Amino acid sequence: MQILYNLAAILVVILIIPVFMIRSVREKGFVERIRQSLGFYPVETLEKVAKKHCIWVHAASVGEIVATSPLIKEFHKEFPKTPILVSVVTTSGYEMANRIIKDADAIIYFPLDLPFLAGSVLRRIHPRVFLPVETELWPNFLKTARKLHIPVMMVNGRISDRSVKQYRYLRSLLSDMIGTVTKFAMQSDIDADYIMRLGASPELVTVTGNTKFDQTYTDVSPEEKAAIIREMGLEKAEGILLAGSTHRGEEDFVLKAFKAVREKHGKAKLVIAPRELLRTQEVIHICKRAGFTVTTRTKQQEQGPQDADIVILDTIGELGKVYSVGDVVYVGGSLIPHGGHNILEPAAHGKAIIVGHYMFNFKDTHALFKKRNACITVNNEQELAAETVQLFDDAAHRHQLEAETLAIVGENKGASRKSAIILREMLESYESIPENRQRARFTQKIDNFQTYFIELVHLKEVNGFGEHILTALLYILSKIYALLVDFKLWGYRHGMFSRKKLDCFVISLGNVTVGGTGKTPTAQRLASDIRDMGYKVVILNRGYRAKWHGKVGIVSDGERLHMTAADAGDEAFMLAKHLPEVPVLIGADRSVTGQYAIENFGAEVAILDDGFQHWQLERDMDILLVDAVNVFGNGYMLPRGTLREPIAHISRADVCLLTKVDQAAEGSRDFIRDTVHRYNEEAQIVESIHQPRRFIPLADWYVDIAGDGIDVNQMRGKQVMAVSAIGNPASFEQTLSDLGTVILESLRYPDHHDYSMQEMADILHQAERMGAEAIVITEKDAVKIPMEVIHAGIKIPVYVICVEVTFQQGKEEFKSLLAQRLADKLGPRTAK
Known part of the structure; x- marks a missing residue:
């Protein structure tokens, strides 16, 4: 039925093109109507509401705008910090809306309900909720709303006798449309009865009265x-x-x-x-x-x-x-x-x-x-x-x-107020369901392919024909990738590919999954401990997403910084900023950067940050990190899953470090231990947590990364917006929740995302509208935020949560093993 509808819609548009041409000459404003109906909206109009959690109210023409006017006033009272978008179909409706609706942040023409077009516009705006006035139901638009998990509430609902008869011919299309609507706020008992005859569940239907009784725009002195x-x-x-x-x-x-x-x-x-x-x-x-x-x-x-x-x-x-x-x-x-x-x-x-x-x-x-x-x-x-x-x-x-x-x-006044209260109750109920919150966060970024791809490969199960096809293709590619990884590792082990050796103690620190295990803070902790043991240590980072390109890049010489975050990449810059006495170098070939560190900084210990797969360089110790929250991803290899290499390759690790064990689900640690011992009986197992240290204002963080900031307990009960562009945002959000903060909204961007000034302005604007008392980001995000934000005179404080890795169970055994291995190769040192 959907296909027939789409064909009919396309045919109708083609047939009425001559009519459009005539009306564009005769009617003032008709050209702008067609432009917007085809998805070409003024940038300054759309940016007020797009991706800002807006309330979208759709009224077709003048009559519906009259009903909408008092609704908008009540929505503005009930949600004062939420942008409101109003869309119309007709030119007269557009002029009327601009004349009488003053509380709307933006007024646009509704897109033609053509395949791809309606959905594309909805994805660009991605509202918090969609509210059709009376009977404005459009199949393609609502189909996309279902996919994006955007709740739909019919307001001032009205169904005529004729509409009841006509809608029945839509059959499955009608069922899909009715099934998309989360709440039906109808004008009368008759309308409520009609909508239930068309398939609406009685528990979703309520009678509010007619909002046109509340209109005041016609009041005349x-x-x-x-x-x-x-x-x-x-x-x-x-x-x-x-x-x-x-x-x-x-x-x-x-x-x-x-x-x-x-x-x-x-x-x-x-x-x-x-x-x-x-x-x-x-x-x-x-x-x-x-x-x-x-x-x-x-x-x-x-x-x-x-x-x-x-x-x-x-x-x-x-x-x-x-x-x-x-x-x-x-x-x-x-x-x-x-x-x-x-x-x-x-x-x-x-x-x-x-x-x-x-x-x-x-x-x-x-x-x-x-x-x-x-x-x-x-x-x-x-x-x-x-x-x-x-x-x-x-x-x-x-x-x-x-x-x-x-x-x-x-x-009969009061229908608009009732509708606003019902909307709040509906949203609170809908958004309180964890599954809906997760889906909303996922689909809000679905236009960003990187985010969509990452979210997809994390899923153990998928829904939808398209996703099944895509994941099947990814699964085939993952099998090919696994064979190539096995072959490459076999080649290094049997001398087919040569391996280089550095004249220092080399430690690789990495994981078998993509992102989110806490490599950077662990490298920071490890480098600090080795330095305090009396050894000259350097960190070798590959410089992921760094603007600098070359063989050896000096981020820090152990005395001062030589690169910005943009030049060095966020991870390398953060390590250098946290460890002022430890040189940090970037470069794709760690044997080259390591040799440079030996010759120029007297390096005795080289830590390969994210180096577990850097097989071309021999190591003295391999430390494998396993995220206790997201255990081995979804079990699939790249690109179907998040595994960089098969789990069996745990056999190479000397030490297996379980990170964030305090956030682990019951049984996760035992499962990891059993898995490690199944493939590697000799590996030493250590547990660690990411201990929140302080909340530091962003401006202070730039000046002194180790500043005092404010105690973590002072944020308890605060309503915050969590913003992150990291591998495992759920862990960051869990940390905030564990500290007692109330997360009003969580904005997730792709890992290593560079924030623009416009994005930061949008984030600050949304936080202000939602009534957030603070915005909280990670240190990895702090290095990616433009410096101009600090000097912009922002009203809502932006805090950087600083965490440090603390070793827990197995720490003494690990410390002894590390000290023994270092002493065997480099000789004992006097600890600082």
Whole structure:
């Protein structure tokens, strides 16, 4: 069914291209509508809401915008720090939205519901929630919302009899759309019953009332009303008949009624507001043919007030206020089988209202007013004329209708407030489910291929046909990769490939998985301990993502820094900054950088940071790190999983260091120990934790990385935003949670990500809107944040959490082993 829908949608767009061309010439603003509908949005508009956790409210045209106006006000009150996006379909709706909705951060045209297009726009914006007004359900758009796990809540929901019958033909497409909606806030019991007939679960359906009862944009002061009457040349009128939202054919009915009124009330005036402004000239011709003098609202605005029998309201967005000048109001679309229009706008002004019997689009509102004798329903043009004349003749009857109308409006206010409360409850319930939070964080970055790829390969199981195909391909590639790794290692072991040797003690520090095990802080701890044992130690880093390129790069000579974080890469720079007395060098060939360190710095011990796979250099000790939180990834080799080499290669390790054991799940440590002993009975096993030391303000961290900062306990209970671009962000977030902070939001970027000023501005803006008391980042992120951020006068403090590796169980045995191996090769030293 989806395929048929897509084919039909594409065909319709192709067929109406000539119509688009004509309308682009005739209608002001139509070209911009098409541009945005095709996904070409102004950058300055989109950047206010895109990827900022916004609330997206979609209203098709003027009528839905009227219902949306009070909703936006209530959403702004309930979520004051959350951006609000409003989308529309029609040009008149766009102009109306810009006129009456002041609390929206951005207003755009809704994208055409074409395959790829609608989904692409939704991915670019990635709102916190999507709220279609009334029955604005679009299959492709909602399909993407399902994939991105964006909750959908229908607000001011309305279903007509005709829609119920038409929707049933959509079958599976209807089931998918209804199944995507998390909550249905419907206008009436009738609408609630209809949506449940279409497949909505009863527990997801609630009745809020009609938000159009809450609209205030049409409120008119006595001064404003007098100004409208004066500007429209109606000051001499002795009674005004106002026909709003008329359709072709209805103007003849209205003119006959007006002619009947003029027989008794010679100075009565008529105002006609055609539903389609393109019909203005047609309506003028009909009025003149009936023998009346005619002018238009725009002509009066240009030339001043004109005394004519009839004024054509040919402007957008004014009808709601102009209803205030009418003594008797006929609401169009109701004496032809269109289904009527909203009677709440004239009702808000307390008007005597007449409608035709075709009111099926507004059945509940019509039923309410009809039951209370607050409006008159006519069946034909003769009854329209008779009832109109009677209301002009009988002021008491007219005032009775007006009073009852105002009473109904007053009694039914509050739907918008109810909707805002339901939205908050729905979001709190939805976002409190860990699985939804995880999915949201994953899909929020899905446009970034690196992040998507990393998240995908971490999964043990996948869902969806596309992901199954992709992971099957990755699995085949991983088998090929495993064979190549085995062959390469076999070649080094059997002399097929040569290995170089340094005249110093070489320690490799690494893992068999990709990222996130804590190599950098462990290298820092190990280098510090070896230095304190009395040996001259250097760290050799490959300089991943460094801008510097060459054979030997000196990040630090043990006395001062020679490179920036951008030049050296974040890991090497952080090591150099933390270890001012330890030289740190970068270069792809560790034998070259190691030889340089021996000759120029007298290096006795070289630590190969992330060097477990650097087989071309002989080592005296191999230390393998295993993340106790994310144990061996998902068990698959690259690129299907995160294993760099088969788990069996644990056999090469002299020491196996379990990191972050304090965050490990029950049984994880025993599982790792059993796995290590299965492949390597001789390996010594040591445990470590990443101990949070201090929270240091970002500006202070740049000046003194070992500064005092604030005690970790002072952050307990603080509402924070966690921002990270590291291999294992879950561990960082768990550390913050363990310290008692309340994580309002977690923003995850690809490992080693370089933050731009725009990204930091967006992060700070989002944190401010969410009410965060602080932003917390890792040291690895701190070196990637532009220095300009520090001097930007930011309102929310940015803290760097500083951690240090502390060895736990097995530390004495490890210390003895390391000291013995060093002494055997280099001789004993006197510890500092």
